[in-house]
Amino acid sequence: MAPLDFWSMLFVFMLATFVGFQVIQNVSRLLHTPLMSLTNAISAIAVVGSILIAGERESNLTTLLGTVAVAASMTNIVSGFLITDRMLKMFREKERGRKPPAGAQ
Amino acid sequence: MNEHLIQLSYFAAAVLFIMSLRWLNHPRTARRGVGAGVLGMAAAVVGTLMAPEIVDYKFIAFAVVIGFAVGVPLSWVPLTAVPERTALSHAFGGLAAGLVGTAKYIMWRQHSELTTFRTSAIALEVILGFLTFTGSLMAAGKLREIIPTRPITYRNQNLVNLSLLALAIVSGIYLGFVDYNYWPAYAALVLLSLIFGVLLIIPIGGADMPTVISLLNSYAGLSAVAMGFVLSNKLLIIAGALDGSSGFILSVIMCKAMNRSFTNVLFGAFGQVQAAKAAGEAKTVKSATPQDVADIMTSADRVVIVPGYGMAVAQAQHRVHELYDLLTKRGVDVKFAIHPVAGRMPGHMNVLLAEAEIPYESLVEMDDINPEMPQTDVCLVVGANDVVNPAARHDKGSPIYGMPIIDADKAKTVIAIKRSMNPGFAGIENELYYDDRTLMAFGDAKQVLGDVVKAVAGEAVAAH
Numbered sequence: 001m002a003p004l005d006f007w008s009m010l011f012v013f014m015l016a017t018f019v020g021f022q023v024i025q026n027v028s029r030l031l032h033t034p035l036m037s038l039t040n041a042i043s044a045i046a047v048v049g050s051i052l053i054a055g056e057r058e059s060n061l062t063t064l065l066g067t068v069a070v071a072a073s074m075t076n077i078v079s080g081f082l083i084t085d086r087m088l089k090m091f092r093e094k095e096r097g098r099k100p101p102a103g104a105q
Numbered sequence: 106m107n108e109h110l111i112q113l114s115y116f117a118a119a120v121l122f123i124m125s126l127r128w129l130n131h132p133r134t135a136r137r138g139v140g141a142g143v144l145g146m147a148a149a150v151v152g153t154l155m156a157p158e159i160v161d162y163k164f165i166a167f168a169v170v171i172g173f174a175v176g177v178p179l180s181w182v183p184l185t186a187v188p189e190r191t192a193l194s195h196a197f198g199g200l201a202a203g204l205v206g207t208a209k210y211i212m213w214r215q216h217s218e219l220t221t222f223r224t225s226a227i228a229l230e231v232i233l234g235f236l237t238f239t240g241s242l243m244a245a246g247k248l249r250e251i252i253p254t255r256p257i258t259y260r261n262q263n264l265v266n267l268s269l270l271a272l273a274i275v276s277g278i279y280l281g282f283v284d285y286n287y288w289p290a291y292a293a294l295v296l297l298s299l300i301f302g303v304l305l306i307i308p309i310g311g312a313d314m315p316t317v318i319s320l321l322n323s324y325a326g327l328s329a330v331a332m333g334f335v336l337s338n339k340l341l342i343i344a345g346a347l348d349g350s351s352g353f354i355l356s357v358i359m360c361k362a363m364n365r366s367f368t369n370v371l372f373g374a375f376g377q378v379q380a381a382k383a384a385g386e387a388k389t390v391k392s393a394t395p396q397d398v399a400d401i402m403t404s405a406d407r408v409v410i411v412p413g414y415g416m417a418v419a420q421a422q423h424r425v426h427e428l429y430d431l432l433t434k435r436g437v438d439v440k441f442a443i444h445p446v447a448g449r450m451p452g453h454m455n456v457l458l459a460e461a462e463i464p465y466e467s468l469v470e471m472d473d474i475n476p477e478m479p480q481t482d483v484c485l486v487v488g489a490n491d492v493v494n495p496a497a498r499h500d501k502g503s504p505i506y507g508m509p510i511i512d513a514d515k516a517k518t519v520i521a522i523k524r525s526m527n528p529g530f531a532g533i534e535n536e537l538y539y540d541d542r543t544l545m546a547f548g549d550a551k552q553v554l555g556d557v558v559k560a561v562a563g564e565a566v567a568a569h
Contacts, residue, residue, distance in 0.1 A: 006222060009334055009342055016343040019123060020350030026130045029445075030465050032355060032452025033187060035129055036322055040194045042122050042142055043329045043348035046201045048115075048153045049336050053208045054168060055159030059215075065208040067164045072197040072204075074172020075179065077146055080194060082180035083187070085139045090459040091132040094466050 041080025114152025199237030323352030415488020
C-alpha cells in the first residue's frame with residue numbers, strides 16, 4: 001500500500017471522529033439505549049470486509065473465517081436495526097389533540 | 106466503471122450513516138434515522154457484492170440467511186434484556202473483526218504480501234477484536250447473571266492482566282517489525298487477546314456494567330476502524346469512528362454519573378468492600394400502607410417519581426403508568442427523575458418507561474429535576490436505591506461518596522417502596538430511609554403500586 005494511502009486514511013479517521021463527537025453529543029439523552037444499538041448496527045459495516053473474504057474462495061480456511069464473520073455482522077445488522085426501531089416506536093409524546101405517535105412522520 | 110459504482114455506494118452509505126445519527130437528536134425524527142441507517146447499509150452491501158474479487162456467492166448467501174435467522178429473534182428480547190443483547194452484539198462485532206484480520210493475515214502471508222504497515226494494522230484489529238469478543242461475552246454473562254455479578258478477584262490481578270496485554274502487544278510489534286511470517290507469534294497474539302478480554306471483565310462488579318458496555322462499544326468501533334486500515338476501506342473507518350466516539354462519549358457520561366474514572370472502573374473492583382460496614386445500630390423507620398400512600402399522593406400538587414432497575418425487575422412499570430394517569434387526570438403534576446445510571450446501560454430507564462407508555466416529556470434528567478426537588482410535595486422512590494442516597498453528598502467513607510444523586514431527601518415527603526430493609530445492589534446502607542420525612546411502603550413494588558392505584562381510583566369514584 002502506498003504511504004499516501006495511509007495518510008489519507010488517517011485524515012479520514014480524524015475527521016470522522018470529530019464528526020462523531022459532534023453528532024453524538026447532540027443525541028437526545030432519552031435515546032442513549034437506541035443510540036447504542038444503532039451504532040452497533042452501523043459498525044457492523046464490517047460485513048463489507050467479511051463478504052469480500054467469503055466470496056474470494058482463497059482457501060477453505062479463509063472462506064470459513066469469512067463466512068462466520070458475515071454471519072456475525074449480519075446478525076448485528078438485522079437485530080440492531082430491528083430492535084432500535086422497536087424501541088423508538090415506543091417513545092411517544094403527550095396526547096395534545098391527537099398528534100400521531102412519535103416518528104410516524 | 107464498477108470501481109466507481111462501488112465507491113459511490115460507499116460514499117452514499119457514509120453520508121446516510123452520519124445523517125442517521127444526526128436524526129437521533131430528537132425522538133420525533135429518530136425513526137427516520139433508522140431508515141437512513143438501513144438504506145446506507147443496503148447501499149454498502151450491494152456495492153460490495155459488485156466487487157470483481159467475488160467469485161462465489163454461495164457462502165455469502167448462506168451466512169446472510171444465518172444472520173437473519175439469529176438476528177430477527179434476537180431483536181424480540183424483552184427490554185429488560187436489551188443490555189445483554191447489546192453486549193452480545195459487541196461480541197459479534199469483535200469476533201467479525203478478529204476473523205477478518207486473521208483471514209487477511211493468512212492470505213497475505215500465503216502470497217508474501219505482508220508489509221510492516223499491514224501486519225501492524227492487522228495486529229491492532231485482531232487484539233481489539235478478540236478482546237472485545239470475550240470481554241463482551243463475559244459482560245453479557247454477568248448481565249444475564251450466568252456469571253456471578255460480584256467482582257471476581259485474585260492476587261496481583263492488575264499486574265497479571267496488564268502483562269498479558271503487554272505480551273500481546275509485544276507479539277504484534279514482533280510480527281510487524283521483525284518477522285511477518287512467524288505464525289506462532291500471531292497465534293500467541295490471538296490467544297492472549299482472548300484471555301485478556303475475559304480477565305479484564307470478571308473483576309468488574311454488576312453496578313459498573315453501564316460503563317463497561319459503553320467502553321466495549323467503543324472498542325468494537327475501534328476494531329472496525331483498524332479493519333478499515335487493513336482493507337484500505339474509508340467507509341469502515343468512518344462507521345467505526347462514529348461507533349467508537351459514541352461509545353467513548355457514553356462511557357464518559359457514565360463515569361461522571363458515578364464519580365469514577367476509567368482506571369477506577371477497570372481496575373477498581375467496585376462493590377466488594379462493603380460487607381464489613383453493614384453491621385450498624387438499629388434505627389427506626391416509619392412505614393405506610395398503600396392507602397396512606399394514595400392519600401398523600403392525591404393531596405399533592407407536584408410528584409416526582411424516581412424509578413430504578415428494581416422497578417423493572419418487579420415488572421411494576423405498568424402500575425407506575427396507571428398511577429401516573431390517575432394522578433395526572435386529577436391535576437397532579439407528575440414527573441420522572443432519571444439518573445444517568447438508572448438501569449443497566451445508558452438510557453435504559455427511558456426505554457423501560459417508554460414501553461410503559463409514559464410520554465417522554467415527563468422523563469426529566471437528574472440535573473434538570475434537582476432544582477425542582479425542594480418544591481416537590483412527594484418524591485416516590487420505586488426500586489432505586491444508591492442514586493437517592495444522601496450519603497453520596499457528605500459521607501466520605503461511603504463508596505458512593507461524590508456520586509451525583511437525585512435530591513429525593515429535599516422533597517417535602519419521601520415514599521420509598523422496598524421489599525425489605527436489605528441494602529441494595531452495591532451493598533450500601535441508605536440513610537434516606539431513616540429520615541423523619543420518609544415513609545416506607547414495604548412489599549413487592551408491583552403489588553404495592555397495584556394497591557395504591559386501587560386506593561387512588563376508589564377515592565376518585567367516591568369523590569364524584
